[in-house]
Amino acid sequence: MSIQAETVKQVAVLARLQLDDQAVPPLVEQLSNILKLVEQLNELDTRDVVPMSHALDMPIPERPDEVVNTNCKDALLANAPDSVQGYFQVPKIIE
Amino acid sequence: MANDPLYETIIGLEVHAQMLTRSKIFCGCSTTFGAEANTQICPVCAAFPGVLPVLNRELVQMAIKTGLAVHGTIRERSEFARKNYFYPDLPAGYQISQFELPIIERGELTLDLESGEKKRIGITRIHMEVDAGKSLHEGIQGASWIDLNRTGTPLLEIVSEPDLRSSREAGAYLKKLRSILRYLQVCDGNMEEGSFRCDANVSVRRRGDTRLGTRTELKNLNSIRNVMRAIDFEADRQIDLLESGGTIVQETRLWDANLNTSRSMRGKEEAHDYRYFPEPDLPPLVITRERIDAVARQLPELPDAKAIRFSRELGLSEYDAGVLTSSREMASFFEETVQQGAHPKTAANWITVELLGRLNREGLEIEQSAVTPRRLGRLIGLIQSGDISGKIAKQVFELMFETEADPERIVAERGLKQVSDTGAIEAAVDKVLAENPTQVQQYREGKTKVAGFLVGQVMKATRGKANPAAVNAILQAKLSG
Known part of the structure; x- marks a missing residue:
């Protein structure tokens, strides 16, 4: 299966990536090659194989319902590109 | 009209219920409502690089309880999944939710309709997911502010089958579901504070049709009354559109409670493509029969x-x-x-x-x-x-x-004790009979209805304290004596 230029552009939009038109054809080729590689799996009969979502065979760890964190607002806001009055500030969200 | 003779309305509801855990779903931050902005966050819920989520056991218990209460099937094995989208109140760029394998499937809830009938409403699924943060826009020039305190608060999303046929049924369903969650003490059900939220999927079809019409999704419904009004409005809008030869567009519409109308979010919303995939940071959740039985024994x-x-x-x-x-x-x-x-x-x-x-x-x-x-x-x-x-x-x-x-x-x-003492009542009766010779005469002539008047006078004389049964008995005895 090879993918089309339109698909590459759509994936870029979903991933918030800005692509020049010149960047598209090489990506079409590279991504198609990756898909071809994966397509080799289709040669196998997987009818009786249970789909696997995780390689590790372990149960999910669960923690008790306890509040253990204290206020570390300042440290976290210090990493933000912009903050005002204790809020993260971002470009206006169009509502 | 919502109860149009030609059309029927088909409604399915999606409820997001905040679970009353003390801490968040994947970290030990508090879930208390109304705290100062960003004081209940940590590197995990604020999605700093390299952190790992650890599931809150109590949330799983609450999900099992809810599943049992609506007679759902609790999956022995369920999975978390990533739902990918970008929005500033979602710092990770994805919401941890459940997709293909939700914790609960196929439940039901019984409504007591006003007609006295009972109606079963199917519940398609219930899954666990994280809540997003809050954005503030008003009064801020050229920017929005983000408070992540709510980010990571555990939610159950409860999805009904399209079994509801009127806004009244939708209202009854929400009341019943909220009551059950409150009985279980897993959700406070406060719609105004957003701890119990509802989106409605609405379509209409000609009575007798078996295929579903195109549906629209209604959002921003912050009270049961608004859910009902928005559904009625939407059903009317769709019927009018079909009757005038138009077609329904599948879209999301925002309800405006002040204007009593809804508007399309079309154009502002890009095509959804959430690219769900299994959450790599969380192995599958396996729930044993023993665990379910233990929860069942504690159900109220x-x-x-x-x-x-x-x-x-x-x-x-x-x-x-x-x-x-x-x-x-x-x-x-x-x-x-x-x-x-x-x-x-x-x-x-x-x-x-x-x-x-x-x-x-x-x-x-x-x-x-x-x-x-x-x-x-x-x-x-x-x-x-x-x-x-x-x-x-x-x-x-x-x-x-x-x-x-x-x-x-x-x-x-206040001396309100009832007088059952026959002596005191007799004295009052004698007094009333002496004061009302006309009525006594009428009674003796067969107009027995005046007895009621005489009882009233005795009660009045005793300021309501006389035992009415005793008054009746004594009065009858004296009148016929």
């Missing part, structure tokens, strides 16, 4: 079972049983009143008529009642023992509501 008695018990064992009418089990608080108020020795039917009457009437007038909830179940039970006890009449009891009740005093004290202090 739920509203349907309680209502059946109230009507079968305590002799209440189905209506009273329904009212008294509509909330956990109401049911315990009734049960505590009965524990004081009050006859169940009498207690039911006092609560549904006097107490709820008074609370409604004051705009209060039953848990805010100045008259406690213990005091109401004892007031009813005073009627049952013949210490006061039902009529006087109403006066005492009003005074209890205002003064928060014990009924015995009010009765003693």
Whole structure:
């Protein structure tokens, strides 16, 4: 299966990536090659194989319902590109 | 029209219920509502690089409880999944949710319709997911502000089948679901604070059609009343559109409660492509039969079972049983009143008529009642023992509501104890007969109806304290003597 230029552009939009038109054809080729590689799996009969979502065979760890964190607002806001009055500030969200 | 003779309305509801855990779903931050912005966040819920989520055990317990309460199937193995989208209140760029393998599948809920019929509404699935943060826009120039305190608060998303056929049924479904969640003490059900949120999928079709019409999704519905109004509005809009030869566009519409109308979000919303995939940071959740059984043993008695018990064992009418089990608080108020020795039917009457009437007038909830179940039970006890009449009891009740005093004290202090002493009643009867010779004459001539008037006069003379049965008996005896 090879993918089309339109698909590459759509994936870029979903991933918030800005692509020049010149960047598209090489990506079409590279991504198609990756898909071809994966397509080799289709040669196998997987009818009786249970789909696997995780390689590790372990149960999910669960923690008790306890509040253990204290206020570390300042440290976290210090990493933000912009903050005002204790809020993260971002470009206006169009509502 | 919403109850159009030609069209029927098909509704499915998606409810997001915040679970009452102390800490968030994947980290040890507090979930308390209303804290100062960004004071309840940490590197995990604020999605700093390199952090790992650890699941809150209590949330799983709550999900199992909810699943059992709606007779759902609890999956032995369920998975978390990433739902990918960008929005500033979602710092990770994805929401951890469940997709292909939700924790609960195929439940149901029974509605008691106003017609007296019962209707089963299917529940497609219930899954666990994280809540997003909050954005502020108003009064901020050229920017938005983000508060991540709510980010990572655990939610159950409860999805119904498209089984609802009117806004009334939708309202009844939401009330029933909210009541169950409150009985289970897993959600406070507060729609205004957003801890119980609802989106509605609405379509219409000609009666007799079996295929579903194109649906629209309604959002921003912050009260049950708004859900109902938005559904009626949307059904009318779709019918008008079809009748004028138009077609329905599948879209999301925002309800505006002030303008009583909805508007399309079309164009502002890019095509959804959430690219779900299994959450790599969380292995599958495996729930054993033993764990489910242990939760089942702790389940409280739920509203349907309680209502059946109230009507079968305590002799209440189905209506009273329904009212008294509509909330956990109401049911315990009734049960505590009965524990004081009050006859169940009498207690039911006092609560549904006097107490709820008074609370409604004051705009209060039953848990805010100045008259406690213990005091109401004892007031009813005073009627049952013949210490006061039902009529006087109403006066005492009003005074209890205002003064928060014990009924015995009010009765003693105000001298309201019923007079059953025949001597005192006889004296009052003699006096009334002497003062009303015309009526006595009429009675003796066969107009026995005037007895009612004479009883009233005796009650008046004793300021309502005479035992009415005794008054009747003595009066009859004297009149026919």
